[in-house]
Amino acid sequence: MSERASESSILSERASESSILSERASESSTTRGPALLVLEDGRIFRGEEFGAVGEALGEAVFTTGMTGYQETLTDPSYHAQIVVQTAPQIGNTGWNDEDDESARIQVAGYVVRDPSRSPSNWRATSSLPAQLREQGIVGVAGIDTRALVRHLRERGAMRSGVFSGEALARGPELVERVLASPPMEGADLYGAVTTREPYVVPAHGEPRYRVAALDVGIKANTPRMLAARGVEVHVLPADTPFAAIEELAPDGFFLSNGPGDPATAEAPVALTRQVLERGIPLFGICFGNQILGRALGRGTYKLRYGHRGINIPVVEHATGRVAITSQNHGFAVAGEAGERFDTPFGTGEITHTCPNDGCVEGLRLIDGRAFSVQYHPEAAAGPHDAADLFDRFVALMEDR
Structure with a gap:
């Protein structure tokens, strides 16, 4: 200098x-x-x-x-x-x-x-x-x-x-x-926070995969976490049609966090079903977990006071592993620990729950390439116990 x-x-x-x-x-x-x-x-x-x-x-x-x-x-x-x-x-x-x-x-x-x-x-x-x-x-x-x-x-x-x-x-x-102000139940809010135009977060080094990320309230650190793993992230508006996804030909599809009642997210849910029909590897977090849940036919409901903090435990039932997680949600997917259920895309499973109250914290398609969690693995701010979920998403794209 x-x-x-x-x-x-x-x-x-x-x-x-x-x-x-x-x-x-x-x-x-x-x-x-x-x-x-x-x-x-x-x-x-x-x-x-x-x-x-x-x-x-x-x-x-x-x-x-x-x-x-x-x-x-x-x-x-x-x-x-x-x-x-x-x-x-x-x-x-x-x-x-x-x-x-x-x-x-x-x-x-x-x-x-x-x-x-x-x-x-x-x-x-x-x-x-x-x-x-x-x-x-x-x-x-x-x-x-x-x-x-x-x-x-x-x-x-x-x-x-x-x-x-x-x-x-x-x-x-x-x-x-x-x-006189509107309640949170029935609140359609994701459209107020989505990007108006698509943008790209380039991969660190040589791009290995291309991911279409539906922005229903995405946090900046999420594309950064994917980019660090060699993923080129195309962040898309919430009203993006499936034709635009097909034109992009992504290796994976990501559903972001976001605000409001998931029961109002009809367009993202419909888009998610189209993605599942094509077998594109899918990963969702927070609001994205609720969107995937509804796409699989599960109901959602409002929690009494929600989970908001950076010290909330989550149990992964397949391994018994407990992660301390960052969370911010007032709605949840209906279900019980380890429950398996029929969907139009194969058998689904509740994979994670919160030991504090039994709230569903994750789900997946057993015979498909789709999974989601209710918490924030990008840890901004928060613990890094769940950062490996991005590696699991990369592995899902590798197996495609």
């Missing part, structure tokens, strides 16, 4: 540090106004403004991850939800330019207990509250998140609203505003 380039790099780093320091000074000196979290059952939690000021409506859910708040906020699976962080301190490492899982913050609103007053990390280019304000995400801080999470565990995830600034003037109407 030349002296001039080195000096330029140092000046750039100093400018970034100066910007973050300026944000810290502004945040510490600003008096935050009151804010409310209002639940549909009438329960109200009082706190103070955090991020943008205004009104946000969505389903209140909680996540137990102690790290990875940037990945959580930018995960498309959280679209239209107000996310409650159970970890008490949030924002300590600021915000960087590397860990986004999509092009923007996806949550409808954000709830924390103790936001960091002085974020610090060598990769940080901004602070969390600055990003929330810049992207118009209304949040609330300083509430008793333990009491809130206990309430949601007992009553279930529910519609809610975060209100601050002029929105507080509505007073008694706030609960009515929440009740």
Whole structure:
């Protein structure tokens, strides 16, 4: 590196540090106004403004991850939800330019207990509250998140609203505003987060396989994990017709994670059935697991409060192996551990379940080349216990 380039790099780093320091000074000196979290059952939690000021409506859910708040906020699976962080301190490492899982913050609103007053990390280019304000995400801080999470565990995830600034003037109407918002059951959301145009994530090194990835809310780290295994990933819009898949002639088909009720995903389910009829190797995660389940004739249902966190155990019944996984889902496929069932494409099997509640965590076609899991093997953020699932997908394409 030349002296001039080195000096330029140092000046750039100093400018970034100066910007973050300026944000810290502004945040510490600003008096935050009151804010409310209002639940549909009438329960109200009082706190103070955090991020943008205004009104946000969505389903209140909680996540137990102690790290990875940037990945959580930018995960498309959280679209239209107000996310409650159970970890008490949030924002300590600021915000960087590397860990986004999509092009923007996806949550409808954000709830924390103790936001960091002085974020610090060598990769940080901004602070969390600055990003929330810049992207118009209304949040609330300083509430008793333990009491809130206990309430949601007992009553279930529910519609809610975060209100601050002029929105507080509505007073008694706030609960009515929440009740007028749409519920998550029946919510058709994947179309709001899918890519508008196809794009390609090139393989690392010489391409070994080509995969068509249906984007119903894909996270950025998933194509990267496939690319690291020599896979050229073609990320496609959710309304892609099967003719476009045939023209691409992929070695495999991937169903991504995503938001909303899988019962509304009629087009992706129909496309999945066409893929299964052609015998194209298939791998799905999260929403993709539910799409495959419905394509195989299984029902789906809404969980009481869902699985959201990076410490959730899953049992693989064929091996007895337990993996600690990253999860984010409020719906599940109907079934029981080890259950086998008839499908139009051969015999299906429930391969994984969660020991905490028996929830289905994976399924496969016994005589076909299709499998899926309910959790996130791309681990952004989260443990890496399930990363080998990408290797299994590659092996499935090798055997084709």
